[in-house]
């Protein structure tokens with residue numbers, strides 16, 4: 001291992017994480033930027049920008065520049081990354097900084113170009129290395145990429161779910177579904193609105209999702225506070241676990257089906273290694289109550305949620321950044 005002047009970036013739909021060589025994880029913030037409408041200046045970034053979402057301050061526009069795992073607003077992405085790197089206080093070195101950036105495996109050429117363009121606009125100037133997210137997730141999940149062995153990872157993020165089979169640092173089969181935690185949140189929000197006549201804010205919805213999930217636990221309902229649609233006043237209500245489970249079911253079904261499809265397509269030479277290594281679940285969505293049991297039921301093989309799933313991709317990206325052999329093998333551009 002050799003420490004290089006480098007930075008690894010997990011540019012997620014919901015969260016952005018930045019790791020700097022020799023210093024560790026320095027940024028872990030929501031992917032959000034707040035812009036003052038009257039003068040175009042950045043008024044907040046990350047957590048403080050995200051906190052303004054849905055609160056509708058008159059002169060502030062809150063932008064989440066990524067959608068479904070890819071850049072939806074290039075200018076806002078550049079501004080956000082630039083601000084995060086300023087917060088990270090990257091030092092200018094004699095040599096160009098290597099920047100490892102993670103992307104969904106099925107990102108199109110145009111999407112890859114837009115990420116590279118965003119990164120090329122950063123200061124200090126970086127030499128950009130793009131890594132497929134499942135490769136970083138596998139490295140972060142503890143698979144030994146250098147040994148060339150098989151790995152099966154599922155990364156359930158806010159905007160995308162990556163399901164992939166790898167051998168060494170290479171993707172053998174991968175599917176990138178443009179759905180994840182955000183789609184679950186919308187479905188819960190809509191179900192509570194139509195069935196209970198209650199409008200919920202984003203944090204209330206996320207709390208319900210994290211507490212109830214697929215409803216396989218002992219909790220049968222959870223208390224929440226929203227705005228009554230008819231009276232337009234705040235109201236406390238109890239949301240049945242079944243309502244939340246039904247709302248997230250289509251997303252969970254799509255993920256489980258994709259896992260089944262990829263398992264059915266594993267090259268026979270990788271089958272034993274994949275079976276013995278088990279399926280590893282990463283990303284924030286991996287913590288959805290009941291998800292790992294559901295995937296285990298369809299896959300009929302061991303499924304584990306990795307330690308600290310929200311940081312799995314950045315952990316792997318950092319390993320890739322700091323190992324020359326992995327860097328050479330894992331980068332796509």
Ligand SMILES: Nc1ncnc2c1ncn2[C@@H]1O[C@H](COP(=O)(O)OP(=O)(O)OP(=O)(O)O)[C@@H](O)[C@H]1O
Nearest residue numbers: 012013014015157158159160181283284285287288
């Ligand atoms: N305990 C939990 N149960 C269920 N979902 C959770 C939990 N904790 C976080 N999440 C969800 O995980 C998602 C964020 O995960 P993550 O940070 O891995 O996504 P991301 O990397 O930003 O997105 P993407 O990889 O899709 O671009 C959010 O939708 C969040 O609500």
Ligand SMILES: [Mg+2]
Nearest residue numbers: 012157283313
């Ligand atoms: Mg992610």
